[in-house]
Structure formats: C-alpha cells, structure tokens
Amino acid sequence: MKLSVPAGSIFASPDFTIGVATSSFQIEGAADAREASIWDTFCRQPGAIADNSNGLVACDHVNRWQEDMALVASLNVDAYRFSVSWPRIMRNDGSVNQDGLAFYTQLLDFLNAHNIKAYVTLYHWDLPQYLEDRGGWLNRDTAREFARYAEVVAKAFGNRVYSYATLNEPFCSAYLGYETGVHAPGKASRAYSKKAVHHLLLAHGLAMPILRKCAPDAESGIVLNFTPYYPASESPSDKTAVKLAHAHHNDWYVRPLLTGEYPALLDDLPEEEKPEIVSGDMQIISAENDYLGVNYYTRAKVRHGDDRGFEILEPASEVQTTAMGWEVYPQGLTDLLLQLHRDFTLPPVLITENGMACDDTLIDGKVEDVKRIEYLQSHMGAVDQAAREGVHITGYFVWSLLDNFEWALGYTKRFGIVYVDYPTQQRTLKQSAKALRSMLATRSAQAELQD
Ligand code: IFM
Numbered sequence: 001m002k003l004s005v006p007a008g009s010i011f012a013s014p015d016f017t018i019g020v021a022t023s024s025f026q027i028e029g030a031a032d033a034r035e036a037s038i039w040d041t042f043c044r045q046p047g048a049i050a051d052n053s054n055g056l057v058a059c060d061h062v063n064r065w066q067e068d069m070a071l072v073a074s075l076n077v078d079a080y081r082f083s084v085s086w087p088r089i090m091r092n093d094g095s096v097n098q099d100g101l102a103f104y105t106q107l108l109d110f111l112n113a114h115n116i117k118a119y120v121t122l123y124h125w126d127l128p129q130y131l132e133d134r135g136g137w138l139n140r141d142t143a144r145e146f147a148r149y150a151e152v153v154a155k156a157f158g159n160r161v162y163s164y165a166t167l168n169e170p171f172c173s174a175y176l177g178y179e180t181g182v183h184a185p186g187k188a189s190r191a192y193s194k195k196a197v198h199h200l201l202l203a204h205g206l207a208m209p210i211l212r213k214c215a216p217d218a219e220s221g222i223v224l225n226f227t228p229y230y231p232a233s234e235s236p237s238d239k240t241a242v243k244l245a246h247a248h249h250n251d252w253y254v255r256p257l258l259t260g261e262y263p264a265l266l267d268d269l270p271e272e273e274k275p276e277i278v279s280g281d282m283q284i285i286s287a288e289n290d291y292l293g294v295n296y297y298t299r300a301k302v303r304h305g306d307d308r309g310f311e312i313l314e315p316a317s318e319v320q321t322t323a324m325g326w327e328v329y330p331q332g333l334t335d336l337l338l339q340l341h342r343d344f345t346l347p348p349v350l351i352t353e354n355g356m357a358c359d360d361t362l363i364d365g366k367v368e369d370v371k372r373i374e375y376l377q378s379h380m381g382a383v384d385q386a387a388r389e390g391v392h393i394t395g396y397f398v399w400s401l402l403d404n405f406e407w408a409l410g411y412t413k414r415f416g417i418v419y420v421d422y423p424t425q426q427r428t429l430k431q432s433a434k435a436l437r438s439m440l441a442t443r444s445a446q447a448e449l450q451d
Pocket of ligand 1: 295406
C-alpha cells in the first residue's frame with residue numbers, strides 16, 4: 001500500500017510543506033533534568049492514566065535525539081514540528097536552565113544542517129507545576145510568565161526556527177484540564193474553563209509581539225484543534241445543538257483570535273462562568289497571526305440535550321473508527337476548512353496535526369498499518385479539496401513521528417508512523433512511514449524534473 005500525491009494537487013507543490021510532529025512531554029523523558037510539570041503530578045493521581053504510566057522515560061527522546069532526528073531526515077520531510085518543554089527551560093527560582101536550551105538548540109542545528117524547517121511549539125500542555133501551584137491558567141499572571149518564557153526561548157534560538165506556535169490546542173488545556181478534569185491539572189468545573197481559555201489566549205497575544213521582535217524572520221501563530229459538528233437529525237433542536245457545540249468548542253477559541261470578540265454565547269453564560277476581561281485584552285488576543293494551525297482528527301454528531309442544549313454522540317456502530325473510537329471522516333476536514341474560510345478572513349492555514357491511532361503490532365520486524373495509510377491518503381485528499389475551493393493552505397503535518405504517551409490513555413494508543421517498543425526503546429518504521437518516505441522522494445524527483 002502506497003501514499004501518493006495526485007498530479008495537480010496542492011501536495012505536489014514544492015512550496016507546500018509536509019512534515020511530521022511530536023510534543024515534549026509525550027516523547028522526551030529525562031524528567032530529572034527539568035522542573036516538574038502538571039502532567040508529572042497528574043500521572044501520580046490514582047486512576048488518572050489508563051495504564052498508570054507517566055512521562056518519566058516516555059520515548060527517551062532526550063537521550064536518543066540523534067537517532068530520532070536521523071529518522072526524521074530519512075523520511076524526506078520538509079519540516080519537523082516539536083514542542084519545547086516550559087519546565088525544561090524556566091526554573092522555579094526564575095533562572096533559565098541553559099542545559100534545557102542547549103538540548104533544543106542541538107535539535108535545531110541538526111534540522112538546519114539537513115534543510116528541514118523547524119516548527120517550534122512553545123506550549124503543548126506541560127505547564128510547570130510551580131505555576132499551577134500559583135493558580136495555573138486560572139491565574140492571569142501565568143500569561144505574563146508565558147510571555148517571559150517565550151522571550152527567553154526566542155532570543156536563545158535566534159534564526160534557527162522557521163515557525164513558532166505559541167500554544168497547541170488551548171481547547172484541551174482549558175476544557176479537558178479545567179472543565180472535565182480528564183487532563184492535567186484535573187480540575188473539573190464549568191466555572192474554570194472559560195477563565196482558563198481567556199488566560200491562555202492572553203498568553204498567546206502577549207507572546208506574539210515578543211516573537212516578532214526576537215524572531216523577526218520566523219512566522220508566528222497558534223494551533224487550534226477543531227471538531228466539526230453535524231446534527232443527529234434534521235430537527236431544528238438538533239441543528240441548534242450543533243451551533244451551541246460549535247460555539248463552545250470551536251468558535252470560542254478561533255473567533256477571539258481572528259476578530260477580537262468571543263462568540264455571542266458569552267452573554268448567555270452564567271456569571272460565574274464568564275472570564276474576567278480587562279480593557280485591552282481582546283486587542284492583545286487578536287494580534288495578527290502569520291498562520292492558523294488546524295489540528296483535525298474526527299467529526300461528531302450532536303443532538304439536543306443536556307442543560308447546555310447539546311449532547312455530543314459516540315459514533316454509530318456501523319461507521320469506521322480509529323483505535324481511539326473516533327470516526328474516520330475525511331469530508332469533515334474539507335467541511336471544517338470551508339466553514340472557517342466562510343466565517344473569517346483567515347491567515348494562511350497549516351494542517352498542524354492529522355493522523356490516527358491503530359492497534360499496531362510488530363510482527364517479524366514489520367508493522368502493516370494499512371489503515372493509517374488509507375487515513376492519511378483520504379485526509380490529504382480532503383485538504384486538497386478545500387484548497388481547490390479557495391482555502392489558502394500551506395502545509396500538512398502527520399501526527400505523529402513516534403508512538404508516544406497519549407495523555408490520559410498512557411501508552412495504550414499508538415499514533416506513530418514509527419513503532420516504539422517501549423521496553424527496549426527500539427524504533428521500527430511502520431509501513432506508513434515507508435509510504436510517506438517514498439511519496440516524498442517521488443515528489444522531490446518530480447519537482448526536480450520540472451525545474
Ligand atoms: O496526542 C495528541 C496531541 O498531543 C495533541 N493533539 C491530538 C493528539 C492525539 O490525541
């Protein structure tokens with residue numbers, strides 16, 4: 001089974017960036033060389049992580065970075081997206097961990113030497129525990145701390161970075177971390193999540209001018225995750241439910257960034273759920289972005305219900321799902337991109353994550369993850385379709401390079417195109433990695449022929 005770039009598709013253009021992605025807590029390990037993060041604490045809570053695991057070793061990437069970077073280079077990708085661990089850089093006493101900076105600098109030097117663009121995310125959920133102890137994202141000061149951290153990183157990395165993302169998926173940090181409590185820090189109240197969002201978005205907005213000043217040649221933006229919602233029936237109440245789900249889970253994040261306003265839903269929220277918006281905040285939050293990162297995995301159907309007016313349904317038994325139980329629905333990615341394009345004046349869009357978890361098994365040194373190849377192929381087609389219909393899309397990243405720590409599900413779900421055998425830490429390219437490698441080699445050869 002192969003991956004192919006259809007002739008004339010946006011993926012065929014040499015200007016279209018294709019890469020693979022990871023994040024710090026999910027792969028790094030080497031927890032003793034950094035401050036504790038909220039995920040270290042959360043992993044110790046009984047029952048918080050499905051397999052009672054943690055990120056202390058993970059994929060041991062800090063010790064095996066050379067092998068992992070060689071893998072990245074072997075895939076012929078244009079770009080590698082990874083995140084910096086805030087607690088590996090900023091110490092509790094306010095000093096900077098130079099060893100932490102040096103770790104990432106050597107990654108960046110490798111990438112630059114191999115002509116691979118570095119896409120650096122500053123916050124992929126691993127908040128230093130000492131900041132959580134002061135209120136975490138419920139404390140406005142955390143946004144200012146983030147801006148300080150962004151400045152330290154951007155100054156140290158200089159022009160090694162092609163692209164910065166301030167935050168990855170603030171929905172997960174705020175909603176899963178502060179409303180449902182299934183992610184760190186495990187707080188569960190509707191009174192928290194919209195306040196946490198506001199401070200996350202403020203952190204983004206405060207960091208943007210700093211990135212522009214300290215890294216003028218890099219592009220800077222933010223990465224959001226989206227789930228497009230569809231009505232369970234044609235009834236008006238189910239259609240209203242879709243609007244509400246979209247307003248709470250998608251629009252709440254993207255609208256303030258692109259327009260400087262929260263959705264109209266703000267007025268309907270009970271007082272205790274409303275964020276405290278200080279004069280000037282919305283202007284800071286809506287600082288211009290060079291790109292919008294879009295992470296897409298699945299869609300969901302919604303019906304009227306719950307006291308909020310919507311209930312998100314599990315996929316029907318007859319639809320194809322991933323090992324996460326998420327419906328495989330490439331059309332949702334086209335629909336989402338077109339809806340964003342209709343609703344907003346978008347900056348260029350980057351698909352910063354897309355991929356699937358499979359029940360992969362290593363047999364005779366091989367992992368035949370055909371379903372993942374099909375998933376990637378169909379979703380690349382969905383991106384291309386949106387581009388043909390007018391959305392300006394500049395790149396696509398597969399989640400993920402390596403099997404890794406899938407948050408509350410621990411190591412039970414495998415998203416990698418490279419298989420990781422955790423007891424030995426041996427890496428094995430899955431069939432999908434080989435398919436990507438050969439697709440990209442063919443694409444380069446074709447581009448050279450056209451030159
Ligand atoms: O593994 C996560 C990643 O950290 C953020 N986006 C979704 C992925 C799959 O759940």
